[in-house]
Each structure stands twice: as C-alpha cells, then as structure tokens.
Amino acid sequence: MERPLGASGRLVVISNRVPLPAKDGNSSAGGLAVALEAALKQHGGLWFGWSGRTVDQVENAPQIIEAGKITFAVLDVHRKDFDLFYTGFANRALWPICHYRLDLLQVDRSQTEGYFRVNRTFAEALAPLLGPDDTIWIHDYHFIPLAAELRRLGCRNRIGFFLHIPWPPSDIASALPAYGRLQNGFTAYDLVGFHTKQDADNFRQCLLRENLGFPVGDGEYQVGGHRFRIGAFPVGIDADAFAETARAAERNPTVRRMRESMEKRRLIIGVDRLDYSKGIKERIESYSCFIRSNPQFRNKVVYLQVTPKSRSDVPEYKRMQHQIAEQAGWANGNLGEVDWTPIRYINKTIGHMALAGLYRMARVGLVTPLRDGMNLVAKEFVAAQDENDPGVLILSRFAGAMHELDAALLVNPYDTETTAAAIARALEMPLEERRERWRTMMDRLRGNGIDDWCQGFLDVLTSGKSPVPPPQEGRHVSSRRRVAHAPG
Numbered sequence: 001m002e003r004p005l006g007a008s009g010r011l012v013v014i015s016n017r018v019p020l021p022a023k024d025g026n027s028s029a030g031g032l033a034v035a036l037e038a039a040l041k042q043h044g045g046l047w048f049g050w051s052g053r054t055v056d057q058v059e060n061a062p063q064i065i066e067a068g069k070i071t072f073a074v075l076d077v078h079r080k081d082f083d084l085f086y087t088g089f090a091n092r093a094l095w096p097i098c099h100y101r102l103d104l105l106q107v108d109r110s111q112t113e114g115y116f117r118v119n120r121t122f123a124e125a126l127a128p129l130l131g132p133d134d135t136i137w138i139h140d141y142h143f144i145p146l147a148a149e150l151r152r153l154g155c156r157n158r159i160g161f162f163l164h165i166p167w168p169p170s171d172i173a174s175a176l177p178a179y180g181r182l183q184n185g186f187t188a189y190d191l192v193g194f195h196t197k198q199d200a201d202n203f204r205q206c207l208l209r210e211n212l213g214f215p216v217g218d219g220e221y222q223v224g225g226h227r228f229r230i231g232a233f234p235v236g237i238d239a240d241a242f243a244e245t246a247r248a249a250e251r252n253p254t255v256r257r258m259r260e261s262m263e264k265r266r267l268i269i270g271v272d273r274l275d276y277s278k279g280i281k282e283r284i285e286s287y288s289c290f291i292r293s294n295p296q297f298r299n300k301v302v303y304l305q306v307t308p309k310s311r312s313d314v315p316e317y318k319r320m321q322h323q324i325a326e327q328a329g330w331a332n333g334n335l336g337e338v339d340w341t342p343i344r345y346i347n348k349t350i351g352h353m354a355l356a357g358l359y360r361m362a363r364v365g366l367v368t369p370l371r372d373g374m375n376l377v378a379k380e381f382v383a384a385q386d387e388n389d390p391g392v393l394i395l396s397r398f399a400g401a402m403h404e405l406d407a408a409l410l411v412n413p414y415d416t417e418t419t420a421a422a423i424a425r426a427l428e429m430p431l432e433e434r435r436e437r438w439r440t441m442m443d444r445l446r447g448n449g450i451d452d453w454c455q456g457f458l459d460v461l462t463s464g465k466s467p468v469p470p471p472q473e474g475r476h477v478s479s480r481r482r483v484a485h486a487p488g
C-alpha cells in the first residue's frame with residue numbers, strides 16, 4: 001500500500017489503549033486496538049498512548065518500545081488521575097451519553113477536571129516527540145481535547161480525530177458536563193471523522209445549535225479563523241485474511257473441542273465485551289423467548305455467549321457482571337434439561353484464531369447492541385463463514401455496521417418477540433437465501449477494508465480534500481425494508 005504521507009513525515013497515532021507487543025494476545029478485546037494495529041502494521045510510525053499501568057509516582061517521559069515498523073511511546077498515569085479520567089469522565093459521562101444513555105450519566109466536577117488534566121499531561125509528553133512534518137491522528141473519546149492542548153504548546157501539524165463510538169443528537173450530547181469545552185476541543189482539529197453519516201450529521205447539528213461556526217461549503221466548517229472538515233469513514237476489516245484465519249481455525253484445539261461438544265446441535269454465537277451498550281441482557285431474553293415459542297428447537301441449539309469482562313472498576317459495569325451471570329443462570333435453570341445447557345456463558349477472552357473458527361461453526365451470529373459505533377464482530381462473523389454453507393447474521397439496526405451489512409436480518413434489539421422470531425427464521429433459512437445474503441455482505445466488506453479506512457481518512461487529512469461519502473449513504477430505504485417488525 002502507498003504511504004499517504006510526505007517522505008519526511010511520520011504517521012503519529014494516539015489512542016488510550018495501545019496493544020504493546022510484550023502483552024499477550026488477550027489485551028486487544030476491543031475493536032479500536034484491533035483496527036489500529038492492522039493499520040499501523042502497514043504504515044509504520046509512532047503509536048502513543050497509555051502504558052496500561054497506573055502508578056503513584058509519574059515519570060514525565062514516555063517509555064519507548066521499538067517493534068518492527070512501529071515505535072510505541074507509552075505513558076504511565078497517576079492512579080488517582082486514571083480513576084477520574086478513564087473510570088470517571090470517559091466511561092461514566094462520555095460513554096453513556098454517546099450511547100444515548102442519559103439515565104447512566106454521572107456528573108462529577110473532579111472527574112471532568114481529571115479528564116482535561118490527563119489530556120494536558122499527554123499533550124506535554126507527546127509534544128517533544130513530534131517532528132514538524134508528522135501527521136497526527138488522535139483516536140476516540142478519551143482524547144477529545146488533546147489537539148487543543150497540542151495547539152497551546154505550539155503544534156502546527158495537521159491533526160485528525162476519529163471517534164470510534166456514536167455521536168448522539170444535540171439534545172442528548174448537550175447533557176454532557178463541560179459540553180462547551182468539549183465542542184471547542186473538537187474545533188482544534190483539521191478533520192473530525194465518525195463511523196457513520198448519522199453520527200457526522202448529529203455532530204454538525206451540535207455545532208450549529210451551539211452557534212459554533214458555520215459550514216462554508218465543500219464539506220468544510222469554519223470556527224473563528226480555523227477551517228476543518230467533518231466526514232464519515234466506516235472502519236473495515238481485512239475480510240479475506242479473516243476468512244483465511246477462519247478456514248485454518250478448523251484445526252484449532254478450542255474449535256475442535258467445541259465442535260465435539262456440540263454433537264448434532266446448531267450453534268448460535270454472541271461475542272461482546274461485557275458492556276451495557278451491547279444489549280446482552282435483551283439478547284438473553286430474546287433467546288429465551290425463542291426457545292419457549294419454538295419447542296422444536298429444544299436441545300437442538302446451543303447459544304454460546306463469549307463475554308470478556310470490561311471496565312470492571314466502573315460501577316455500572318461491575319453491577320452488570322452479576323446481573324448477566326445471574327440472568328444466564330436463571331435461563332439455564334428454567335429452560336435446560338439434564339442433557340442440555342441452552343446457554344454457555346463465558347467471561348474469558350478468546351484469541352482471534354479460535355474466535356474465527358467459532359464464528360465459522362455457528363449457524364447464527366447474534367450481534368444486537370442497543371447502540372454501537374461500528375461493531376467489528378458483525379463484520380468478522382460474515383468474513384468467517386463458509387461460502388458454501390454460510391451462517392446468518394442477525395444485526396441490530398442500532399449498530400454502525402448495519403449501514404454496510406443491511407443484507408443481514410436487521411432487528412430492533414428492544415423488541416424481544418421479533419428478535420426471537422428472527423432467530424427462528426435464521427435457523428430455518430434456505431441455503432440459497434443464506435448464500436445470497438452472505439455474498440452481498442462479503443462484497444461490501446471486500447469493498448471497504450481496513451486499508452481503505454486508514455487511507456481514506458489520511459487522504460482527506462493530508463490533502464485537505466472533501467471526504468468521499470461512504471457507500472452506505474443513500475441506502476437507507478433498502479435497510480428499512482429488511483428490519484424485522486412485529487406483526488400487526
């Protein structure tokens with residue numbers, strides 16, 4: 001792949017989560033790390049972020065680790081600051097609001113201040129590492145104010161920002177503490193990217209409602225003397241490489257053990273971090289409803305829910321760990337038989353190889369978040385299928401991935417009965433229909449790989465040209481057609 005940057009300039013990527021080479025494969029159970037690792041392996045460059053350590057005494061200089069084409073520079077964070085920044089503002093204010101959960105918002109002034117302070121600390125540690133021609137690409141909600149802090153330190157480089165999670169309409173977004181400061185933070189970038197046009201439109205609406213600048217045509221936006229662009233860049237996966245991994249995984253020991261344990265039952269799979277945005281509670285309800293209303297499938301299916309624990313220090317997540325475990329236990333107790341456990345619920349992280357094999361073995365992929373920026377699991381599930389006998393993806397209409405994967409069975413995850421009916425329909429779907437839906441989705445995945453995402457964003461950032469609208473735009477009619485609705 002072409003390097004999109006000037007000969008002397010490097011790509012400098014910043015994200016909170018940095019999958020250091022020394023760590024085991026279990027650290028990357030989030031889509032951001034998975035996507036960026038693939039992008040940086042191609043481009044090379046500097047990857048700057050959190051070391052994964054909290055300490056009582058902070059070193060100001062980052063630790064540098066060379067790994068092939070990537071140089072990692074990582075910073076420890078003071079224990080107290082990390083609680084305020086990550087456990088607090090990022091995951092108790094920004095995350096719930098961006099996932100439309102006003103009811104879970106925590107407003108705490110010290111957390112807000114901690115968030116902005118950590119951003120300042122990261123900017124101060126990063127600034128000395130930057131060259132004048134470097135292109136800087138900052139990722140996700142942890143670092144919205146980072147560009148403004150870098151500008152304050154004299155940085156004149158081109159700086160792009162990509163938000164991996166949704167951006168809500170202004171009536172929801174404006175409930176954020178320090179909303180004005182955050183909005184101003186966004187305007188220090190040269191390009192602000194989202195997964196979907198819907199998120200980008202919501203963001204534009206927020207700027208307009210706050211009277212913050214105005215559109216100047218050709219996708220540009222002006223605030224004060226500064227012009228920047230806003231665009232949609234849906235992240236992709238390397239579908240053919242993932243398909244190859246899935247084929248090879250048939251020999252993987254975990255996959256083999258799973259297959260043997262299935263006997264002749266069909267597999268339904270869900271794979272999600274333990275997060276309220278993923279709709280796991282609603283999914284277990286839908287599956288239980290499916291079993292109750294389709295007794296012919298009793299002891300003929302197994303639902304495997306792979307759910308690594310996530311953000312366990314955040315009270316809403318800790319509470320959820322107990323709730324979901326209890327719910328899965330109740331469902332098994334009520335529905336199960338001496339020789340059949342309807343739900344296998346596990347909290348382990350599974351490596352990509354075994355995961356690919358499990359997706360391929362499954363007849364149904366259940367990806368039903370209540371709200372999700374993209375959802376790479378949906379894409380991986382499709383890529384892993386056997387083209388001669390593909391499984392069926394059931395996908396939430398509230399996942400960013402639904403714009404590209406509208407040939408899935410689209411569902412409203414809050415609607416238990418229609419999601420249950422979609423599970424039955426998926427299990428009974430004729431081979432020809434499964435193949436047709438799969439081919440449509442696989443073509444879409446091939447047309448928008450991880451390189452396209454990376455290259456597409458960096459092209460706009462470095463050239464200042466307008467973003468090309470993603471192929472998803474204008475397909476809303478066909479996606480609506482496919483959403484399953486309750487009868488009557």
Ligand SMILES: O=P(O)(O)OC[C@H]1O[C@H](O[C@H]2O[C@H](CO)[C@@H](O)[C@H](O)[C@H]2O)[C@H](O)[C@@H](O)[C@@H]1O
Pocket residue numbers: 017029030031032033035140141164165235310311372373374375376
């Ligand atoms: O770093 P954590 O707090 O452990 O959380 C893991 C990651 O979760 C989020 O992932 C998002 O990015 C994916 C790739 O673009 C996208 O498909 C998904 O819909 C998002 O939820 C979060 O945005 C990352 O920062 C976290 O690292």
Ligand SMILES: O=c1ccn([C@@H]2O[C@H](COP(=O)(O)OP(=O)(O)O)[C@@H](O)[C@H]2O)c(=O)[nH]1
Pocket residue numbers: 028029030031032034271272273306307308348349350351352355374375376377378380
């Ligand atoms: O046990 C697991 C669970 C998840 N993942 C990976 O974690 C990523 C999850 O990304 P997604 O965009 O679906 O959601 P996020 O967790 O980032 O919100 C996907 O690449 C999964 O394959 C994994 O490797 N092992």
